[in-house]
Amino acid sequence: MRVVLAEDLYLLRTGLEKLLAAHGFDVIESVDNAPALLRALVELRPDVAVVDVRLPPTFTDEGLRAAIEARRQVPGLPVLVLSQYVEQLYARELLADRVGAVGYLLKDRVFNDDQFTDAIRAVAGGGTVMDPEVVGKLMGRRSRAEPVTRLTAREREVLALMAEGRSNSAIAQRLSVSEKAVGKHSTSIFTKLDLAPSEDDNRRVLAVLAYLNA
């Protein structure tokens, strides 16, 4: 799997390169600034990009902007954004094009390399991976917006795990229910959120987006 990596701190960049190589990823380019990232993404069209939010030259949310711009030029280009902090605002901006294949994780998540590489693969496969911290804040919110209020508590749990990018089997394992039950809950969620039957991955993205926007 071809990966473009954007991280300005040398220690983290080499650490991530090693980690990705160890898990069988092919890091085709490592960059340390946003303009280089944008060029690499558009020209090399990697299978997935792993991008730090804060990059030169402004050291603000340069990486996020570059990722969004690259996805504007190459729709659906898979991007996993890493950050020292997560904001729902940024999560929404990443999801706003409604095509999925985006991830948004705290940098700490790389400590668990298995989960981290799973997340990269999920994003590369068109899935949506939101950090549990983003999802947790969503869960804490008293939403009054239809149609999310129509969801049962269990359906909200399933949706939250869906937002974290977990597969049905992982969700089943986490909630100690059968995979079939999770499938049922998912169908119910899609129906309640008025998501027409389509490719499952995209419906999951839209469900998460509905949740974020609630």
Added chain:
Amino acid sequence: MDPMVNGWTWALVVGTAVCLAVVWAVPTPRGRGPRAVGLGALLVPVVALYLWAAGITAPFGIPLTYQVSPAPGGSGQLTLIPDGRGALFGVANPGAAFWLGMLIIAVAAVVTALAPRQAAYVAATGLLAFGLWQACAAAAFQPEFQGHHWYGWLVASTWRALVWVLAFASLTGGFWVTRRTIVADLRARETLADRVEQLTDTRAVAVDAAAAELRRLERDLHDGAQARLVALGINLRAAERLIKTSPDDAATLVAECRETSAQALADLRNLVRGIYPPVLADRGLCDAVRALALDCPVPVVTEVSLPGRPPAPVESAVYFAVAELLNNVAKHADAGCVLVRVRYAGGMLRAEITDDGNGGADAGNGTGLAGIERRLSAFDGILAVNSPVGGPTIVVIEVPCALSSPKISIS
């Protein structure tokens, strides 16, 4: 009627009328009150005139005495004789002159006591009235006009009156200009002194707040990230020892280390958020407020737009104020929804937080609101609360500031 008595009477009548008109026309410092006092002052020379006419005294420096001599025909004849002394309070009746003097002093004292602000005005109008009257009267009693037509005095009195008015005008004009300058200067000094006092207060608040913040940071680092790094070092050393003899235990310790490092990161993240939230640094106040709204457990509608970015310290102060207010709403208000507006107009950055909760918030009571107000005061900012019991609650923050370059926004 005898022409001489005629002239004398006319002089007094016209002189008094002129005095009255002038006193009435002179602009008063404020309202009708001083004008009434001015008229009162005018009465002093009038009263004096009648005392004098009644033969008690010859006040105000008119160099005349008079006597009524029986005319050959039997009717009374007023004859005026210059006494050449020009004395104030003439010779006819020193006792009455004394009392008249006392009366004038008493009136002046009462006026000064009752209305010190108007005393200068009274003195000025009294002086003007007296001067005009004197100009008329003195001319009227000059012997060369005796026996002439009644209007004869007018010619002589006009230039005297003119000189008097000019002198008076320059005197009082000078007085008012001086007074205005002094008053303006005093006011400016007072304003400046107030401002210095206010700045001293708010500076103390700002310094205290900064010091408290540094102490908090030090404590948080000490108890949080630093402690976890120490634990990390100890555990890693232990794992190093165990790695050959007991690899499984070593692996457990290393996993623990990983957990500890994640917690240290979380601690640092929270700390950074408390110092300067990254989203504020990245995007400015508008998006930072939107981010706050998204994180608030109560649904929040935002109407935020600024034509540029406020200075970073102001941005930060307003951000934390809005964060705390939203936190208050979530904790205490039991609100169904919140509206946050951020606007800039007339040199003021204005944030307005309205909720439909149960109200009853009080800036004087709740330490939270008072704290926000205190922190905003360092920027001359203010906080106003309108929160009747039963709601809704509106909290308004205003901070004067200038905005810098237009905002950069992705869209």
